[in-house]
Amino acid sequence: MRYFDVLILGGGPAGLTAGLYAGRALLKTAVIERGVWGGQMATTEDIENYPGFPNGGVTGPGLSELMRQQTAEFGTELIIDEIEEVKAVDEGFAAKGYDDTYVGRALIIATGASPRQLGAKGEDDFRGRGVSYCATCDGPFYKDKEIVIVGGGDSAVDEALYMTRFAKAITIIHRRDELRAEKIMQERAFKEPKIKFLWSHVVEEIKGNGEVRAVQVRNLKTGQASDFPTQGVFVYVGMNPNTGLVQELVKLNAGGYVCTERDGSTSRAGVFAAGDVDNVRLRQVTNSVGMGAVAATSAIRYLEELDFARAEAVQRSK
Structure with missing residues (x-):
């Protein structure tokens, strides 16, 4: 003692x-x-x-x-x-x-x-095999891959910008129709050609066979569900x-x-x-x-x- x-x-x-x-x-x-x-x-x-x-x-x-x-x-x-x-x-x-x-x-x-975990089906199954909570830690594993980042705050946008050095394409999926991140971060993200946005959507399920292949998303305005192809999911929801x-x-x-x-x-x-x-x-x-x-x-x-x-x-x- x-x-x-x-x-x-x-x-x-x-x-x-x-x-x-x-x-x-x-x-x-x-x-x-x-x-x-x-x-x-x-x-x-x-x-x-x-x-x-x-x-x-x-x-x-x-x-x-x-x-x-x-x-x-x-x-x-x-x-x-x-x-x-x-x-x-x-x-x-x-x-x-x-x-x-x-x-x-x-x-x-x-x-x-x-x-905080996303709470989506399959999230725990693919943790470390396509689901990450730290782009700085895992970013190099996604070189030339297409990924999604879930969230719209400072962390989500900051990590999306960081991932541009590795990923081929990045889609930010956000439940709202606008970001909550600092304005200067938003401006950088909007100007970055590798970053796209999927507004007013939530991720309900992470799918794959050994590795992540897609996320099932739901449009909060229409209620319609669909699969969005991806090779990696980075979660920043608080x-x-x-x-x-x-x-x-x-x-x-x-x-x-x-x-x-x-x-x-x-x-x-x-x-x-x-x-x-x-x-x-x-x-x-x-x-x-x-x-x-x-x-x-x-x-x-x-x-x-x-x-x-x-x-x-x-x-x-x-």
Whole structure:
């Protein structure tokens, strides 16, 4: 069992920033990540809207590594482990992992969110064999192929533009008759000859024989169903918060996101949250970084007040 002042779950931009701030405050701090440092940021090819990187921005993996290095420079311990249980204990909060159990006097939840499944028939059957949720991860496998991208937000359009370097043809299938992505992203997509659009349609089934061959789509205006030939399906229809570990620890909203105050505090004293695990409208790296800084600052203040109260109690007992 290992003990820390601040225990941070999640190594995305929110978690790494929180770790940087807590470590810089000379608190014994650990950030625990189960997968890749940077989280969703690490799977983003290009980030153009993060301040300080003009002339084309910075790659997601590149920014992730810079954040990881800077957090480590302040003495924060970066741990790869899969956490399977989180609970309140006398010393604070314990996170039981496969390799060890970690206890923090304060806890910051920065576990982020995961891509939401489409819910179409055949989706699970073809996962990894034609169905993907990460163009940056799987894009090279679709060189010179015809693919569809399901969704109409920033992620869908951004990944469609990224896939133009590999795929022969790309069709964005969207349930609405207009995109929700940023205007600058829309303009780029509309100008790209490889990208076409199928408006007001939903994907009901993914079909194939060993590999994806088509998607069954339904026109939401006419109700008519038809098969649309494709060799790959990339799904970008939103995110689900990774809050299963803390659902008994803090209050969640109807969508499963952690309920927080403006300072990142939750319904339980000593527990804070930051990043995409919080119910925020703007799910961007810049926002997650700010939320991580706020949550860490609040955790630092919480521990200071806790130590002061304990010191006063000791003085009164003498």
